[in-house]
Amino acid sequence: MAFSPLVDELVESLRCLPGVGQKTAQRMAFHLLEKGRGGGERLASALSGAMTGVRRCERCQNFSDTPVCGVCENPKRNNGTVCVVESPSDLLAIEQAGGYEGSYFVLMGHLSPIDGIGPADIGIDRLVARVGSESISELILATNPTIEGEATAHYIADRLDGVDVLITRLAHGIPVGGELGYVDGFTLTHAFRGRKPLVE
Incomplete structure (x- = not known):
């Protein structure tokens, strides 16, 4: 069943998000239109601002709305x-x-x-x-x-x-609180290669 072109476009636009399929996109769109118009307008404004104003930091390539990000500028x-x-x-x-x-x-x-x-x-x-x-x-x-x-x-x-x-x-290996029986082979191999003395 097709809705109006504007609703269909909203649903398709939401599908660009990772992990969002057709049903989830429809649920999000319907929520915004039924109960969350204020939130939808705020979302639209934030998206528009971010798409035009966010760039990459000239020094580290991180997201920033200034030429150099806050981390790079921090003395x-x-x-x-x-x-x-x-x-x-x-x-x-x-x-x-x-x-x-x-x-x-x-x-x-x-x-x-x-x-x-x-x-x-x-x-x-x-x-x-x-x-x-x-x-x-x-x-x-x-x-x-x-x-x-x-x-x-x-x-x-x-x-x-x-x-x-x-x-x-960075060291790779067994996470704190993990059990060997649940750790994959790739992680175990890295853990053995990265072992170090217990007392240094």
């Missing part, structure tokens, strides 16, 4: 340490966990030749240039522990071979 951050992440959500997770006081570089993806995503698409040249032009002592490769994330980390390390910078990788 309390340690600019000698740069954490490389795949997405803004990874950066947010690290910030919410607390403890890290360095700066970032957001790739906005990972290398994936099968999808046509190469080094230029995720800004690796910009990262290499930044390492060469700034006084960076440590580069933390915090890409995801997937095949693509690992390949991206190794590619970055290869590109910086010979550059005077310490390149580290």
